[in-house]
Every structure is written in structure tokens, then in C-alpha cells.
Amino acid sequence: GAVVSQHPSRVICKSGTSVKIECRSLDFQATTMFWYRQFPKQSLMLMATSNEGSKATYEQGVEKDKFLINHASLTLSTLTVTSAHPEDSSFYICSATQESNQPQHFGDGTRLSIL
């Protein structure tokens, strides 16, 4: 079945570091991918829609200069948390889908901890 791979699974780094997270669709092409953020014991909050070959669409309240999204190919989207600070610590998870009536396939998520 369709699989989405997300890397890395865990990042621990110092404040001020920029962190790149990759999301790959392994056996299908995804013109659209989605990035979510999840705080402990809360639901998934959609951050942005990543569009292949064009700019990402950000949800209200999400800083596009803070969370840079690049979707350069049909199988890869990247989220870069720039100059990360402790408040950026969270669980980030990406998803993609092949067809509209098919479920979103999720990566395994990235636990980001900023010291």
C-alpha cells in the first residue's frame, strides 16, 4: 500500500538551530502534502498545505518565515523550522494522499525538542 516516510524521527538541538524535516511519498506521486503540529494530549493542527512546484498555503496564525516549506518534487516535501526556540518543541507530522476518496497516509512524525 501507499507509504509516507518522514525523517528524522527525533531531533534534539540547541536554541537558534534550524531543523529540516523530510516527508517522502514512497510509492506514489503526491502533488499535495500536509504538515501538522501536535502538542501533547492535543489534536493535530494543520500548519500548511505543501503544493508541488508552487508556494505552500499556510493556515492562519502560522508564520511562513518561521516554518519554511519546499515541495520541489512529486515525492518530497520539506519543512524547515528556522532559528528554532523551545516553544517550537512539538510533534510534527506530514501526510499525503493519492486520491480524494482515499485516506491520508501519515509519516511516523518527528519529535522536535529545542533546548
Add this chain to the structure above:
Amino acid sequence: AQKITQTQPGMFVQEKEAVTLDCTYDTSDQSYGLFWYKQPSSGEMIFLIYQGSYDEQNATEGRYSLNFQKARKSANLVISASQLGDSAMYFCAMRERYSSASKIIFGSGTRLSIRP
């Protein structure tokens, strides 16, 4: 704007009993899809079941069934014969407009705990 509501933050159920997790939604679209996902403590999102707004029959997948009541805008998940491994967070989600580019919005989730 679309909205998903899960009113049960937590539930405890005895092993082997059936359990119903509630989900109501709000949308102005006629064409939409409803999903249920399971998230264990490890964090991955596991797809359970899907219901399209035009599907006449309630969706079923093994021990999971979706009680779809379109007029009431509810899409409750029913788990039959619960197992200890069913303990997890469960999220109801909706996608509008039947497009792969349409975003999926999640409810706040229900934490299900199965007692042995």
C-alpha cells in the same frame, strides 16, 4: 468553515465489550469524506475507516464500523469486541470537496482505555 466535534475526551471500556466513539461535523459542502484514525502512544497515525458523503451504506472494516447519520451530521465509530491493543487516542476527521488537495481537519480526539 468545516468543523469536527468529539465530545468524549476519555473513555474506559471493559475488554470484549463494544464501544462507540462520538463524532459530529459541520460543513456546507454536499461532497465530503469522513475518516477515523487511531494514534497509539508511539505517535503514528493509523487509518481505520472511511465514509463518503454519498455512500448509502455504513462503512465497515473488520471490528470497526461507522454509524453514519447524514441528517444529524454524525459519524460515530463503533468498535466491537474491544481488545487491550485498542487503547489509544482516536481522531475523527473530515475532508471537504472530494479533492486530494483539500485539507483534512481533525477533531480534538477521544482517549480510549480498555480495562482487562
